[in-house]
Amino acid sequence: IIQVRGLSKTYYLSDEVKIRALDNISIDVKRGEYMAIMGASGSGKSTFMNILGFLDTPSSGSYILDGIEGGSLTKDQKAEIRNRKIGFVFQGFNLLARTSAIENVEMPLFYKGGITDAEARKKASELLDMVGLTGREDHHPNRLSGGEQQRVAIARALITNPAIILADEPTGNLDSKNTEDIMKLFTRLNGEMGITIIMVTHEPDVAEFAARKIVFKDGSIIIDAKTGKN
Amino acid sequence: IIQVRGLSKTYYLSDEVKIRALDNISIDVKRGEYMAIMGASGSGKSTFMNILGFLDTPSSGSYILDGIEGGSLTKDQKAEIRNRKIGFVFQGFNLLARTSAIENVEMPLFYKGGITDAEARKKASELLDMVGLTGREDHHPNRLSGGEQQRVAIARALITNPAIILADEPTGNLDSKNTEDIMKLFTRLNGEMGITIIMVTHEPDVAEFAARKIVFKDGSIIIDAKTGKN
Ligand SMILES: Nc1ncnc2c1ncn2[C@@H]1O[C@H](COP(=O)(O)OP(=O)(O)OP(=O)(O)O)[C@@H](O)[C@H]1O
Ligand SMILES: Nc1ncnc2c1ncn2[C@@H]1O[C@H](COP(=O)(O)OP(=O)(O)OP(=O)(O)O)[C@@H](O)[C@H]1O
Ligand SMILES: [Mg+2]
C-alpha cells in the first residue's frame, strides 16, 4: 500500500548549514501490515511520518500511496486523501484548543461529509469511551491531563475508519494499563479489520505488538526485521 | 524540604459537576531525596506537581516548601521562589515558540539577574551540550524533534542550579539511549549535589533510578515505598 523510493528531506538553515533529516529512504509497506518504527531522538521518524501522511513534502525521491504518486497531487487532493484514507496521531497531539474533546474527535467526519450531527456525535462518543474518556467529553484540551489529550488524539485519528493509521508515539504519555488498552485496540483494528498501522515508539514492549520493526539512525533505516510476534 | 498536609484540588465544571483531581494528600519529602511518582493517566500527578511548583493553588490543605507556607505568599513571591529554588520540566515542554533553543534555556537566568549575557549564553550552551543538543542551539522549537524539545525543557530547568527539580514525564519522548543519559545526569545532580528530585514517569525502568516511589490513583497516594535501588 506504501512504496517509498530514494526519499530524502533536507532542511536548510542557511546557505551553508543544512540538516539531512531523511537520507535516501526506500521501503515497501504491505496492505494490512503492522510496523513499528524506533530510533534515536532526532533520527528522522516524525519527518518520515509527516511525509507519509502528506503533511510534508520530500526534497527528493518518490512516495506512492495506494497506487497514487504523492508528487503528482495538488494541495487539495492531498488533504482529501488524508481525510479519506489516513488517521494521524501526532507526537504533539495537535488538538484544537478552543473546542471540546468530543468536538475535536468529530471534526474529521465533518470534513468528510455525508453524516448527520447526531451520527457524528454518537460515533465520537463511542470512540472516546473506547479510549477510556467517558466523562471527559466536554473538557477543552487545557482541562485534560497529558495522557487524556493523547487519547483524544488517538480517538480523532480513528473516527473516519481510515485504511492506514500513522501513529507517532501514541503511548508516550500513558501509563501501562492505558498503553495496554491502546495496543489491544490497535491489534484488533489490524487483525480484524485489516487496517495498516505504522507506529513510532521508543518503548520496546510497545514495538512488540507490531509484526515488523524498522530502526532509524541519522535519517536512514539501519534495521528492518520481524518482531518476536512472528 | 517539602511538607504537604490535607492537600485537595477540585475543579468545578458547573454547579453540580466537579472533579476531585487531588483528594486529601499528605506527604513529606526530605531534602536531597529522589522520588518517582507513578499512576494512571488522569490520577492527579501533574496537578500535584503544579501545586508543588507554585504554578497552581490547592482548593484546601497546606504546602510548606523549605519552611515557607505556600498559602501565605503573594503571586510575585511565588514567582521569585520558583525562579530561585525550583527547576520545572513540564509534561508539555512549554517552550517559547518564537525564541531559539539556547534563548529558551537562558531565560531563567535573566529573570534571576546578576549575570552577564556572555556568561548566560556560555552556561546555556554547556547545558544543551550535556543533553546532546549541540548543533541545535539556534533552532526554534518548531524546527526540533519531540525529543529535542523535551531536552531543551530539561536544560532550561537546570540552568539556575535549583535546589529542587520537578520533572513531569522528562523522558516520555526519548529513546533508550537519551533516557539513560538523562537518568545518569539526574543521578549525578542528586548524588553529588544533593538536589532534591521529584519525577513523574510512567516507565518502571525510569522509576527505578529514584530511591522512593509513590503511586497515585484517583487523586490519592495509594503506595509509598522504597525502590529496588535501596
Ligand atoms: N483545568 C481543569 N479543569 C477540569 N478538570 C481538569 C483540569 N485539569 C485537569 N483536570 C482533570 O483532573 C484529572 C487529573 O489531571 P492531571 O493532569 O493531574 O493527571 P495526570 O496524573 O498528570 O495524568 P497524565 O498521566 O495523563 O498526565 C484529570 O482527569 C483531568 O481531566
Ligand atoms: N523545520 C526544521 N528545520 C530544521 N531542522 C529540522 C526541522 N524539523 C526537524 N528538524 C531536524 O530534523 C531531525 C529529525 O527530526 P524528526 O522530528 O524527524 O526526529 P524524530 O526521529 O521524530 O525524533 P524524536 O524521537 O525526538 O521525536 C532533528 O534533528 C531535527 O532537529
Ligand atoms: Mg518525533
Ligand SMILES: [Mg+2]
Ligand atoms: Mg500529567
